[in-house]
Amino acid sequence: MRINPRIIDKAVKVGLTSQAFFTVGILVAIIAVIFFKGFPNINMEFIFSFPEDMGRHGGIFPSIVGTILIALLSILLATPLGVGTAIYLTEYTKESRLTKIIRFGVESLAGIPSILYGLFGFIFFVIKLKMGWSLLAGVLTLTIMILPTIIRTSEEAIKAVPRNLRIVSYSLSATKWETVAKVVLPSAFPGILTGIMLSVGRAVGETAATIFTMGSSLRLPTSLMDSGRTLAVHFYILAREGISMEKAYATALVLVLSILSINIIAYYIMNKVISKYS
Amino acid sequence: MDIKIQVENLKIFFDKNEVLKGVSIDVYRNRITGFMGPAGSGKSTLISAFNRMIDFEEDVKIEGKIYIDGVDIINGDIDGVSLRRQIGTVFAVPIPLPRSVFDNIAYGPRLKGITDKTELNELVRDSLKKAFLWDEMKDRLSMSALKLSGGQQQRLCLARSLALKPEIILLDEPCSGLDPISTAKIEDALNELKKEFTIILVSNNTKQIARISDYSAFFYMGELIEYGPTERVFTFPSQKQTEDYISGKFG
């Protein structure tokens, strides 16, 4: 017996549609669970007070500060390095064996899992360079980890700037760097910003690479050499050691909300760019 | 008469393709010289050698000499940046930078290090006046240049290259995308500008060359076929190819 192809067609359409919505349903379910379980336990005091008794009571203020510091500082280091690399690859060289090697390096860095960044940061920054578990070791490790994302998104953004604009700038007696700084980078800026935002999201949510480099001290980090505990690490310890489910959910909510808003802003910027060029 | 640009036996190769095959030509000061010829004749390549924009192409080889005011710009040690301060360029498609009208025109002067507000204001006003655009733009200087009409954009590009206070202006088919009224405005501006500048106008439009240029050069397949005063070239062309081209038999 042969089934009518049109019926198969309809069935496939229903099947694929339901799978796509099922997948979105997973996202919605994750956010909903975190939101409904976390929301009752969140208040201003939770955000702005220090943890007590390993986090069983009190708030998460030091972790919020630690997270902001590590994300901000690693972005501050990775952005010039990454955008600089992207400029070099797109504006200053032709495609050659050298650029292939650099691109291979960037791709390889992008593929290394975060636990290996943790392992490297631990042996190199913490032990060999004697930084100890510190904000600095965490920042340097995350800088390397987010570098490939910034390079790739910046490269895409720079490549999307029309060649004509460069030609006009040169014809008006601009040098290469003047053209890059005054014409190319401003036009590519929204795209670069998207990459930066996505990297911030990654840095905020990272655990494996930060726990072995920045450590997990519950105190407020006040210098680069202080250890500290990011929100993600704090959440991990609360959940894994079963310290407090209420606090774990509340911490997860802060973590997920901040990452989601960062990502949504990034997509918003990206969409503006896409509609501008098309 | 005063020679501004002197080209001697210029050959240009793209990869192994000989695009210009030994061209020699003198371009006169304070005149409009028209370069005409069908696509692929080498006329645009020649002017991209004048301002050394050709350096941004890949696999280019240049032989021969180009003197501007007696200075060899191919083999001498003049750099592209200082050269392009003396030579303004207007391209076929108007390409405004994504910023305001004022900032478009001030782009070049600012690169030269001019930061004084009154000096910049003056430069912008003068350049817009010379490009016959001041009356339309004087109240809209802070508007984005992307919002102007095509004809206005092209005159903006002309004004922008004038703001560098160049001596030579190169126009590479500047009116190819414009309507007759916008074209007339550009031509009017050029007729005024030649008092001050040496102008080279590349165009496929023989009528335009005949209308406004003082000297006309006809290029074909990388060679200069004919060159002389426009009236002579258009009334008594010495070469059969020139005659065929200006009478519209090919091109």
Next chain:
Amino acid sequence: MIKTKIDKEFIVKIILTTFAFSSLLFLFLIFSFILFEGLPLFLKVGLKKIIFGFKWAPTKGSFGIFPMIISSFFVTFGALIIGAPLGLSCAIYLSEYSGKKMKMFLKPALELLAGIPSVVYGFLGVIYIVPIIRNNFGGAGFSLLATSIILGVMILPTIISISFDAIMSVPKTYREGSFAMGATKWQTIYKVVVPSARSGILASFILGMGRAIGETMAVIMVAGNALKIPTSILDPLRTLTGNIALELAYATGDHRMGLFSTGVVLLVIIMILNYIANFGIKRRVIK
């Protein structure tokens, strides 16, 4: 004035070149420090005893990580079994069926799954998946099955976005040609579109595997971390990544070196996977 400009250009170029080489420097540092710490133990104990050894008792001189290698592959394939069909279906739905507005909403929503931190996945796995398995199938619930489910969801964004790009890059004319011959939409997708995007889809699976095999925090929360080869999908297991993360904080001496040896093995597997994936993607681009 011009002269200082040209000097400045030169300095800028040197700075940018240095920046561009920093990535290579970092890669070199990562490799050399992990190898430097991890390789000596291979020489001391022997490659075979580490890679094919069954016993991990690092304080007593046994560094066998064979069960962990096997477990890492098990969870990776488990993740693929769950994530690949679902991810591919989503990619096909997005590229072939969804309207423009729906796409504008669905694509970023699906990519947001990648933004959820892995600790959150692990936590939700412990709270929801593990008890469901324990109550319905028996065992402790911390298992190959739980890990595969969590990882399967985590690799969805990778599979979706890369397969989507591959499917979108199939020329429209292919589809039109197939429709013209009377094929239905599904026949066109099944016989023309998916085969043409084959290598890109494959690359998305391999990159998904790379993500799964490298995932750590979510895994140690739901895997149970037992030191033996699982014989059923309900058995607990310990992956290479889990081994490093569980013991690094307190390990010293040979024990720590053992963890770096684990890292070396992981690094080699990851590099092979990345190489294969990039090769697949490149072939697609050339075609």
